[in-house]
Amino acid sequence: EPEVTQTPSHQVTxxxxxxxxxxxxxxxHLYFYWYRQILGQKVEFLVSFYNNEISEKSEIFDDQFSVERPDGSNFTLKIRSTKLEDSAMYFCASSERASGVMNEQFFGPGTRLTVL
Amino acid sequence: AQTVTQSQPEMSVQEAETVTLSCTYDTSENNYYLFWYKQPPSRQMILVIRQEAYKQQNATENRFSVNFQKAAKSFSLKISDSQLGDTAMYFCAFMKHGNTGKLIFGQGTTLQVKP
Incomplete structure (x- = not known):
């Protein structure tokens, strides 16, 4: 069964x-998302991406964050200058549609980011 | 702005029993979707069940069913015949109809199924 994969599983910076x-x-899938979960807190939406453009972004997604689909398969989240408060689990997700019957989002296993 | 509230941080149930997890939400939208996601200790979230707001019939998926009360803005999850593998964090989530797919999650409920 197809699944969303993420690398690395743990990043220390x-x-x-x-x-x-x-x-x-x-x-x-045509729609891509990033979410984050700070330890012990709820999962928070960061950004959605479709047709090589950001569809929606949250207040968390400031100028330090960017997303890119550099080729036909990868979807990346870049944090330019990490802060201690960026430490969290980051989840990628994808879906066929953003609305309607095919809007189920499939999540990856996450990348645990630790900022020291 | 939409909000999702899960008022039960932790719950436990005996194997084979039934348990209900609560979720309420707040929105001014009329057309939206509601989801329950399961996050097992391995931490990859998987969809348990979804409900479209325009459908009055409650969704069911095998042992999982929902009680969707649109007027009360309530969306509870019932797990029947609980199994040890149901032990996980359960998140209720809201998505308004549109083209961005943004999910808004509740705080989560940790469910422990005891043998």
């Missing part, structure tokens, strides 16, 4: 460094 989190969505 120093404050101020740039990190790139990678995701491979399910191949026939």
């Amino acid at each position: 120093q404050m101020g460094q740039e990190v790139i989190l990678r995701c491979v969505p399910i191949s026939n």
